[in-house]
Amino acid sequence: MTDFTTTRKRFHLPDGVIYLDGNSLGPLPVAAAKRVSQTLEAEWGEMLIRGWNAAGWMEQPARVGDRVGRLIGAEPGTVVMGDTLSIKVYQALAAALDLNPDRKVVLSDNGNFPSDLYIAQGLLRSRGAGHELKVVDPEAVEAAIDDTVAVLMLTEVDYRTGRLHDMKALTAKAHAAGVITVWDLAHSAGALPVELAAAQADFAVGCTYKYLNGGPGAPAFIYVAPRHAHTARPSLSGWMGHEAPFAFDLDYRAGTGIERMRVGTPPVIALASLEAALDAWDGVDMGDLRAASIALSECFITEVEARCPDLILASPRDTNRRGSQVSFRHPEGYAIMQALIARGVIGDFRAPDILRFGFTPLYLTQDDVLRAVEILAEIMADRLWDKEEYRKKARVT
C-alpha cells in the first residue's frame, strides 16, 4: 500500500496554499533544486564538455524515458524524452500517417487539446490535397472510426472536463478498421494507470510538467510501440536520431528503435529537474494512486454540489469516465477562480466558463479538499468574487 504521507514530504508547497492545479503545473519537488544545482555546478561547471560522457547526459533522454515508461505501462526502451509536447505530436502523427499511406483522414475530437489540432492542421496542409482533419464530438469518436481513417489522434483525458476516453476499446476498434492510433497522455501520465502495451497503442506522447512535476516547460516524451519502432519514419530527422550521430555523415540514417525519435541536443538541465521529480514516484503503485485520486475527487464533487448549488458539474459524474481532475461551470468562473486564488486555493480557469481542479494524491489530502470547499462555499455564498480586481484578466489564464 502506497504511503501518501511520505510522498507529500517530497514536495514544497507554500504556506497557506491548497494547490489544486497540479494538472497544469506540478509543484516543486524538494529534491529538484539540489539536483539541478548539482547538474550545474558539479557536472556542467566541473566537467564542461566531458559531461556528455562522464555525467551520462547523452543517455539521459532514454534513461528518463524508461522511468516515465514505467508509469504509463510502456515496454522498456520504448519511450524517449525531448522537445515539447506539440513537437512530439507532430512526430507521432507524421510517422503514423506514413504507416498508413493510402488513407488521408486524421480523426480527432473537439475535446482534444487545441495545440494537437493545430499541429495536425499544419502537418496535413503540408501533405497536400485530400488530407483532412476530421473533428467530432468526443461521444461520436467511436462511430466515426472507419476504413477511411488513417490515424485516430486523441487526448485520453479532456483538459477541460476530465472526461476519460476508453483507450483500450478505441484502440481495438481502430485496429480492426486498419487505423493507427496516437494517444496524448498530457492529463494521464502520473494521473491514473495507463497501460500502453496492454492497450496495444501505436504511438503516445505527453508532457511532464503536470502530474509528473518536472517543472515549467519540462521536456515531453514519445512512445512508439515496438512493432513500429524500426519502421516509423522520423519527420524531424535531427542528428540525435541518426544511427551514428558522431560519425557526422552527410546522409541521414534513422537510429535504432525509439532513439530515432530524438531530434536535437537534449535539454540536460530540464531533464535533471525531471529526474528529481520522478524520484517522488518511487514506491508509488498506480492502482493506489487511482484509488486515492477517486476518493479526493468524489469528496470534492459531493461537498461542492452540497454547498455551492450555482456551480454545475462539467466533468462526467461516473468516476470511471473521469481522469484526475474535476471541473465546474459558472458564467463568472474567471472571477470566482481569482477570488479563490486570493484566498490561497489555486485551481485554474479555462474559457469560457470552466473552473478546473486537479487532484494529486502525492501531495494532497482529504483535509485540503475539505478546506478548499469551505473557502469556495464562502466565496459563493457571499459573492466574494464580485469585485473589480477579480474580473481583470491576466494575459495567461
Add this chain to the structure above:
Amino acid sequence: MTDFTTTRKRFHLPDGVIYLDGNSLGPLPVAAAKRVSQTLEAEWGEMLIRGWNAAGWMEQPARVGDRVGRLIGAEPGTVVMGDTLSIKVYQALAAALDLNPDRKVVLSDNGNFPSDLYIAQGLLRSRGAGHELKVVDPEAVEAAIDDTVAVLMLTEVDYRTGRLHDMKALTAKAHAAGVITVWDLAHSAGALPVELAAAQADFAVGCTYKYLNGGPGAPAFIYVAPRHAHTARPSLSGWMGHEAPFAFDLDYRAGTGIERMRVGTPPVIALASLEAALDAWDGVDMGDLRAASIALSECFITEVEARCPDLILASPRDTNRRGSQVSFRHPEGYAIMQALIARGVIGDFRAPDILRFGFTPLYLTQDDVLRAVEILAEIMADRLWDKEEYRKKARVT
C-alpha cells in the same frame, strides 16, 4: 573598450583547466546557478502556476530573444527562443520553401552541420517529387546560386574548419536570383559580429550552448526578417504560436510576427540559465570581441606551426575567412586530443582527423593560449599521445 579581465570573472573555470572548447559547450557562468535556483525556489516553488504571469515566464522567449538579437545584429522583436537548433532549422527551411513555391531545390554545402542536412532531407522527402537537396563544396556555393534554387541554407562558420562564409555577399547574390536564405549561426552567435539586418538575411537560427554559454542543451533561437514575419508560414503550428493561445480555439491562426515561430510551452528553467549567461555579455562590444578573438587565434596558429610541425592547419589561414576556432589535422588526432585533455587542455575532436580549438575572449587570455601550446608541443615532441588509454574511443567524441 571592452574589459575582458572583468568578463573572465563572470565564468567558473575548473582549476588546472585551459578551456578551448567553448565552441562546443560554453562554461558555467557564475550567476547561472543562483539564477536557476531562484527560478526553481522563488518562482516555481512559491508562485506555482502563477509564475506564468507573475514571473514573466510567458514573455521570456521574446525577452531573451531580443537580448540574443543584439549580439547578431537583428532588429528588436525579430528573434524568439525555444526548442533545439534542429527544430528551428526545420521551421526556417519549411517557411522559406513556402515563400518560394515555384522552386524545389535547397542549396547547401558539405561544410554544413550534418543535422541541418538531415533535417532538410526529411523535410524535402515529405514535400514530394522533384524536391532536391543540392550539396556542393563550400567554395562552389556562390557559383551554384541560380534561379532554380528556392532556398540557400548555410551555416556561416564551418563546425570543423572554422571557415567563414561571406553572409552579406552570398545573401545579395541569392536575392538577385530570387533565392531565400536560411543562415545557421551556431558557431557565429557570440563568436564574431553578425549583422543579420544589414546583410538582409531572410531567416537565421542558432543555438545558445556554445559561445553564448547557456548550458548543455540550452534553447535555440530563430530570426525572421521583418519583411517575412507576417507571411512566413509556421510548419510546426503549436499553440504558443497561435494568435490567441489562451482562447483555445479549435483552428490555428498564426500569431503576430516572430511569435508565430513559437511552438510549445517555453523551457523556463533552461531559459533562466541562459538569461544569466547573457548577463556576461553586458558591456561587451562585438568589434572588440572579434579583435581579441583574432589575436588569440593568430597567436595559437603561429605558435603551433612553429612548435608542432606534424599538425597541419585545417582552418583558413586568412583571418577574415575564419570564425573563432582553429582546427589542425593529424591522423592520430583523437589520441592527441585525449592526451591534451588528460593534461587539462580541453579542445575536441571531429572525425576523421580534426583537432578543434575554440577561442573565446570572454574568459580566455593569451597566457592560456601560450600554456596550451606548451603542453601540446610536449605531447607531440614526446609522442605522449601514443598510449592505449588515449586511443579508446568514448561514445561521444
